[in-house]
Amino acid sequence: MSLRVRFAPSPTGFLHVGSARTFIFNWLFARRVGATMIFRLDDTDVERNTQQSVDSIFEGLKWLGLTWDEEYKQSERLDLHRAAADAIFQKGMAYRDFTPAREGDTEKSGAAQGTWLFNADMRNMSREESDRRAATGEPFALRFKVPRNIDRTVSFKDAVYGENSKLSADIEDFALLRSDNMPTYHLSSCADDADMKISHIIRGQDHLSNTYKHVLIFEALGAEVPTFAHLPLLVAPDGAKLSKRKHGPVVSVTTYRDAGFLPEAFINFLCLLGWSPKNDKEFMSITELKELFTLEGINRANAVINFKEPAATLEEAFDPKAVWLNGEHLRALPMEELSAKLLGVVREAGFDVSPEKMAKITPLVRERIRLLKEVLTVGDFFFVDQLPDYDVNELIPQKGDLAMARKSLEKAREVLPNVEFKHDPLDQSLRAAAQELALKAGQMFQPIRVAVCGKKNAPPLFETLEVLGKE
């Protein structure tokens, strides 16, 4: 039997980090075992689908750089879904429910208050009466006739959560077709999975309890029930599920891209949430992940993405481990590659910097940034003609005063014009100058650094001067 997996997002919002992880796990599994990876847009909810969301999903996935082998759109397969529903109906495993759709029933309080399982009048209606009413054009929803025998149980073995079973009597008669003849998610999802011969369904744990219904549908369709692997959910620091409304842009994949995450770092981070290679390895390339990934390595408890709610800095908006991993991946990149990426960021910010100059700057900022975008704050002085204003007190060296700073700078102005702007000559002459002034090297360098960079914390002085050049 061939192995086939699918990623099936519904386009009702931007690409969520949780969806991205589901996609990544599917991809890793597929590439690891040689399965076919299918992308399927689950767009049967016409009212909530937006083109903007479709674009956002593709944009996010494109950034990740992981590809799939086949692509489908559910909205183009409605006939198949309806045929599946009809087949179930013809087998007597579904019935028409003529109860008008509940309207204005916005929240789920109705369901939450009591346990609705089925409407006996509808479930037990004779086929003749059902046909007659349908023939008059009366609208109906098609519901699955869940077995009510008291000892009947539905079970499946989940690759992550193990054996699961539930009394079928506890499962409500869920809808297959809405009264507008549109298939529901459960129906189209299963009909497609069956038709596409999906062998492994790897998806969020929020579907764990839906799986009983799905097993029922697969069986009614006479299809082989695939292997399920449910993934623990990604949640916010407060334990609530991630939502854009509550938690802002951190839940969107493009936010990571825009802040300057490397896709491989982002993927690495997401993999560590709910999965582990069990060997204490944390920093992993995509190739390594592909080699190490197994469904057995997935654990069962929800994982918190540990970001700060009101973020004071760019870094704070993300999980510290994600930021750290990104720094690691950044430093693992060949210098030229990193330089090219940084050049892109800098140019996008409106600075005109040549690739040659960027090539010299990159080694100086590489150890000092963890997100690509930080090049703009760490290395700003490399790009501007005129330094923004800074506090003169910044010039004061340790255990020194403004007079000492002034003395240092005057000396520097005297010495520097005659020095070749290379590391060693600068080192020698400035150290000599410091000695002449009876200052510690650090006390001499500090004011110069601030005068040059506009801030105390900056890359080493001589290299910086060398890159900046004498003019």
Added chain:
RNA sequence: GGCGCUAUCGUCUAGGGGUUAGGACGUGAGAUUCUCAAUCUUAAAACCCGGGUUCGAUUCCCGGUAGCGCUACCA
């Protein structure tokens, strides 16, 4: 409310009937250094509670509690 799933440092996790409960991020201290980083060393930090089973449970079983999910003609 009903049904289901889950529970190890602040966070991500390893482990598993007898361990000094391991690693990582983050945090503190120190080393190095022209500052900041990077790097290295080091410290603090965890088995939800109660019952069983057992010579011995953090680990196995049961119960509780808490969190999460599903309970839509959403997905």
